Amino acid sequence: MSDEQTVTIDGTEHKVDDLSKDQVRYVNHVTDLDRQLAQLGMSGEQAQVSRNHFMGLLSESLKAATDP
Numbered sequence: 001m002s003d004e005q006t007v008t009i010d011g012t013e014h015k016v017d018d019l020s021k022d023q024v025r026y027v028n029h030v031t032d033l034d035r036q037l038a039q040l041g042m043s044g045e046q047a048q049v050s051r052n053h054f055m056g057l058l059s060e061s062l063k064a065a066t067d068p
Contacts, residue, residue, distance in 0.1 A: 005016040007027050016024060 006013050007016055007019075008014070009027075016027075019027070
């Protein structure tokens with residue numbers, strides 16, 4: 001069993017040691033961007049839930065203000 005690091009690109013597995021410095025840098029950028037996109041997705045969900053909550057509070061306060 002080998003402990004060599006590999007990366008799969010376009011369905012082909014590559015040994016990291018066989019990649020050029022630029023290719024390793026590109027892999028690192030892609031990995032970081034994937035992490036950022038996942039975080040942005042979570043942040044978007046959190047913002048949507050918060051917005052819905054505050055919109056509910058606003059609706060309730062407007063309804064309470066117009067109720068006799």
